[in-house]
Amino acid sequence: MEKPFTSVWTRESRPAKSPGLSRDQIVRAAMEILDAEGVDALSMRRLGAKLGSGATSIYWHIAHKDELMELVMDEVYGKVPLPDPEVTGWEDMVSILAYGLRTTLSEHPWVIPLIGTRPSLGPRAMDLSYRMQKAFERAGFAGPMLDYTLSVVLAFVLGWTGPEIAWRATRERSGLTGEEMDAAMRETVHRAARDYPEVVKRYDEHPVQDPEIVQALAFDFGLTCILDGLRTRLAAGQDDNRRFTAPPSTAENDESAKNMM
Structure with a gap:
């Protein structure tokens, strides 16, 4: 096989x-x-x-090319700087990872669609996972929460950065500045959302702004929410571990039943 x-x-x-x-x-x-x-x-x-x-x-x-893509993906992970988890708190580690990964993905946007298509088994990806795991362990995360914490942070950064990069590419192709694109969008929103006056009103309450600054501030807000949530889950401790522990698979249950016979 x-x-x-x-x-x-x-x-x-x-x-x-x-x-x-x-x-x-x-x-x-x-x-x-x-x-x-x-x-x-x-x-x-x-x-x-x-x-x-x-x-x-x-x-x-x-x-073959699949092997080449594994190699370049690991090269990208190696560009995310992480400090020593023995001397850096978990919240700082999360922030450094989030901002560093966002910057790295923006510099190498081609890697985003590749993430998840194959396991990240290279030494640089392994080192990143190890450092974050160590930081979470030292803070007191354990059991399933220890596994989920890094996944949540990575999912947030990837989910945020993908659309951000795509919109930036659209703007660059248009030849407009950020403020010009924002102004053009306002006209389109007014036409498209005419049946939703509350949406238009809220949109109009914001002045024309540099979208890069807006995106950065919104990213800060999202990361703050992630950190707030992880602090709450850490305080919940073992109750959360029981809550988020997956049941054994059907195959494991069948095998256990056989062993009891």
């Missing part, structure tokens, strides 16, 4: 054929293409042309 998932991180990397390419060189070149032109522009042929090398040299290190 074919394995449902294999990873570049589960096999040893091959040494470079002197004076051939190294895996690091390949990853750096792939990142340059992705940052400049996006995922659709990246192919093994294009990568080979950029490196001035044939596909054989690339395939010596990387079996």
